[in-house]
Amino acid sequence: MAKRLAGQTAVYGISSIVGxxxxYLLVPMYTGRFVAAQYGIVTGLYAYVSFLNVVFTxxxxxxxxxxxxxxGTDRKLLYDRxxxxxLASSVLLTLLLALLAAPLMRLMxxxxxxxxxxxxxxxxLGMDAVAAIPFARLRLENKARKFAAIKLANILTYVLLNLFFIVLCPDVVAGKYLTGLRPLIERLYDPTLGVGYVFLSNLFASGLTLVLLWRELTDFRFQLNLEPLRPMLRYAYPxxxxxxxxxxNExxxxxxxxxWLPQGFYPGKSNLAAVGIYGACYKLSIFMSLVIQAFRYAAEPFFFAQSTEKNSPTTFALVLKWFTLCCALIFVVISVNLEDLAPIFLxxxxxxEGIGVVPILLLxxxxxxxxxxxxxxxxxxxKTYFGTYIAFGGAILTIALNFLLIPLLGYTGSAITTLACYFTMAAVCWWLGERHFPIPYPVARLSVWLLFAIGLVAVSWYLPIADFWLRHAxxxxxCAGFAGLLFLTERPRRVIA
Structure with a gap:
C-alpha cells in the first residue's frame, strides 16, 4: 500500500511539475514576441482566472x-449529483461572464x-470546472496514470499551439522560412489577434481535456437535487x-x-505595461516555486507518516532546517547571477527594467x-481553522500594504508586500505552533543564515564591477563560498564513541 501511494504521489507530482x-518555458517567447503592454493583458486576465477558478469550483x-x-456512500450517485x-453552475457563470465581457474588461x-x-x-473557466470532478474521480479510483496523461496532454497542446500561432505562423507569413506553407498559414492565421492566441490555445487545450475525459463524462446521469447537496455546500463554502x-495572497x-499605480509613474509606460513587466519578472521566481511544489508533494505524506513516531518533532525540525538552507542557496545563486539569467527569459x-523585484519575490x-x-x-x-485565520490575515495585510506601497514604489511595492505577507504568515504560524505543538526548530541559526544570504545578494548587486570577467569571478x-560554508558548517558529523 505504501509503495503504491509513493508511486502515485510521484506520478501526480511529476505531471504537475513538468506541466x-x-x-513557464513560454515566458521567453512571450517577452520576445509581445511588448509589455500586450503581455500585461495576459498577466491581468490570468490573475482574475486564479480567483474565478476558486469561485467556479x-x-x-x-x-x-x-x-x-x-x-455507506453510493459513490456513483454522489458523482452524478x-x-x-x-455543470449547471458552470454554464450559468460562463454565460454571465460572457454577457458582461465589455463592462468586466473596463473594470479590469x-x-x-x-x-x-x-x-x-x-x-x-467553465470547461475546467466541469473537468474538476472527473479528475477527482480518477484520483479516487487510483487511476494516477490516466490523470497524469490527460494533464500532460493539456499542457503539451497549450504549448504546441502557442508555438504554432505565436512563432511559426508569424515567421512563415513574414517569409522567414517554410514559404511554401504561406498560403495555408494565411488562411489559418489572423495577425491582428496577437496575444489572443494565448487564450485561444488555452481554450483548445481545455476542450481537448473534456474529450479525453469523455468516458467519465458520459458515464454520469444528470441529477440536480439540492436537498442532499446542502450538507456538501455547507462543507464546501469555508x-x-x-x-x-x-x-x-498569491x-x-x-x-x-x-x-492603484498612478498614471505616468513609470515615464513612457502605461499601467498595463507595468503589469506586464511585473508579471514577467514574477515568473523568474519559478525556480523557488518548483522546489516548493516538489517539496509539498513529498512532504505531506511524510509528515503524516512520521506523526506517530516518538522523535517526530526532531525530524520535522531537521526537515525545515535543510529545506531552508537549500532554498537559501537557490536564492543566492539566482539573485547573484540574475544579470545573466534575465535576458534568457526576458x-x-x-x-x-523590473528585475530588481526578483530577489524580493524569491525570498x-x-x-x-x-x-x-x-x-x-x-x-x-x-486545528486546520488556524490555517484559515492565517490565510485571511495574510489577505488583509496584502490589500493594506498594496494600497500603501503601490503609489509610492510601483511594482517594487507589490513585491515587498508579497514578502511581508509570507514572512508574517510564517512567523505567526511558528508562534502559534510553539504554543500548541512545540517543535525544536533552529530559528536563531536559520535566521543568521538567511540574513547572511541577503547580505551576500545585496553586496553582489551594489558592488560596482565594470569588467565582465571580474564580475563573473x-x-x-x-555562490561557491556560500555553498561551501553551508556544507562545512551544517554537514552531519559522525560521533566517535
Whole structure:
C-alpha cells in the first residue's frame, strides 16, 4: 500500500511539475514576441482566472473526496449529483461572464476591443470546472496514470499551439522560412489577434481535456437535487473562502497594480505595461516555486507518516532546517547571477527594467515554503481553522500594504508586500505552533543564515564591477563560498564513541 501511494504521489507530482516547467518555458517567447503592454493583458486576465477558478469550483473537489469516503456512500450517485451541480453552475457563470465581457474588461482596466478574450476565458473557466470532478474521480479510483496523461496532454497542446500561432505562423507569413506553407498559414492565421492566441490555445487545450475525459463524462446521469447537496455546500463554502484568501495572497498584486499605480509613474509606460513587466519578472521566481511544489508533494505524506513516531518533532525540525538552507542557496545563486539569467527569459529590454523585484519575490517564496513546513502542527492536531485565520490575515495585510506601497514604489511595492505577507504568515504560524505543538526548530541559526544570504545578494548587486570577467569571478566566488560554508558548517558529523 505504501509503495503504491509513493508511486502515485510521484506520478501526480511529476505531471504537475513538468506541466509548470513547460508553461513557464513560454515566458521567453512571450517577452520576445509581445511588448509589455500586450503581455500585461495576459498577466491581468490570468490573475482574475486564479480567483474565478476558486469561485467556479467552490470547494466541491475536496468536498467530493470527503463525502465519497464516508461509510455507506453510493459513490456513483454522489458523482452524478456533484457533477450535475457543477455543470449547471458552470454554464450559468460562463454565460454571465460572457454577457458582461465589455463592462468586466473596463473594470479590469484592460483596453476596449478585446472582449472576445474575456469570452474565451469564461469558456476556459467553465470547461475546467466541469473537468474538476472527473479528475477527482480518477484520483479516487487510483487511476494516477490516466490523470497524469490527460494533464500532460493539456499542457503539451497549450504549448504546441502557442508555438504554432505565436512563432511559426508569424515567421512563415513574414517569409522567414517554410514559404511554401504561406498560403495555408494565411488562411489559418489572423495577425491582428496577437496575444489572443494565448487564450485561444488555452481554450483548445481545455476542450481537448473534456474529450479525453469523455468516458467519465458520459458515464454520469444528470441529477440536480439540492436537498442532499446542502450538507456538501455547507462543507464546501469555508474551503472556497480559504481558497479565495490564498489567491489574494498569491495573485491580487497583479490586479491591484494596474488600478492603484498612478498614471505616468513609470515615464513612457502605461499601467498595463507595468503589469506586464511585473508579471514577467514574477515568473523568474519559478525556480523557488518548483522546489516548493516538489517539496509539498513529498512532504505531506511524510509528515503524516512520521506523526506517530516518538522523535517526530526532531525530524520535522531537521526537515525545515535543510529545506531552508537549500532554498537559501537557490536564492543566492539566482539573485547573484540574475544579470545573466534575465535576458534568457526576458527577451525585450523593457521587461528587464523590473528585475530588481526578483530577489524580493524569491525570498517571499522561500518564506512561503517555510510556512508550508511550519503548518504541519495544525494539520497533525486537527486545528486546520488556524490555517484559515492565517490565510485571511495574510489577505488583509496584502490589500493594506498594496494600497500603501503601490503609489509610492510601483511594482517594487507589490513585491515587498508579497514578502511581508509570507514572512508574517510564517512567523505567526511558528508562534502559534510553539504554543500548541512545540517543535525544536533552529530559528536563531536559520535566521543568521538567511540574513547572511541577503547580505551576500545585496553586496553582489551594489558592488560596482565594470569588467565582465571580474564580475563573473566575484559572483562565482560568492555562490561557491556560500555553498561551501553551508556544507562545512551544517554537514552531519559522525560521533566517535
Amino acid at each position: 509548470r516547467v513547460l508553461s 467552490y470547494g466541491m473537489e475536496t468536498t467530493y473526496f470527503r463525502f465519497a469516503n464516508r461509510p 456533484v457533477l450535475s451541480m457543477l 482596466s484592460l483596453p476596449p476591443g478585446n472582449e472576445r478574450y474575456a469570452i474565451w476565458v469564461a469558456l476556459i 474551503l472556497m473562502l480559504m481558497g479565495l484568501a490564498g489567491m489574494v 495573485t491580487l498584486d497583479r490586479i491591484l497594480l494596474g488600478s 527577451r525585450r529590454p523593457e521587461y528587464r 517571499a517564496n522561500l518564506f512561503l515554503g517555510v510556512y508550508y513546513n511550519l503548518s504541519v502542527w495544525f494539520k497533525l492536531t486537527d 566575484v559572483h562565482l566566488l560568492i
